[in-house]
Amino acid sequence: MARLEVALDIVEREINARKKERLWIEHKAYNDVYEAHEFDFNHCLRQVLFHYEAPDESIFDINKDV
Numbered sequence: 001m002a003r004l005e006v007a008l009d010i011v012e013r014e015i016n017a018r019k020k021e022r023l024w025i026e027h028k029a030y031n032d033v034y035e036a037h038e039f040d041f042n043h044c045l046r047q048v049l050f051h052y053e054a055p056d057e058s059i060f061d062i063n064k065d066v
Helices: 002-051
Strands: none
16 A cells, blocks of 8 residues: 555656646746747837837837837
8 A cells, every 4th residue: 555655646746747847838938929929019119110210219118118
């Protein structure tokens, strides 16, 4: 019986480790997508400012004001 309890404990630890790894991978993927979207949005906004002759970004802070 003791060996079965030890084996069950080992399996539970492995399952928890895999869950933590999966959650970390999902969180990293979400962060990567969010950062790519934010970078793309800021790039597009800079292009709009440039084309409308407002190349001076000191007018406002893109990351704060938008």
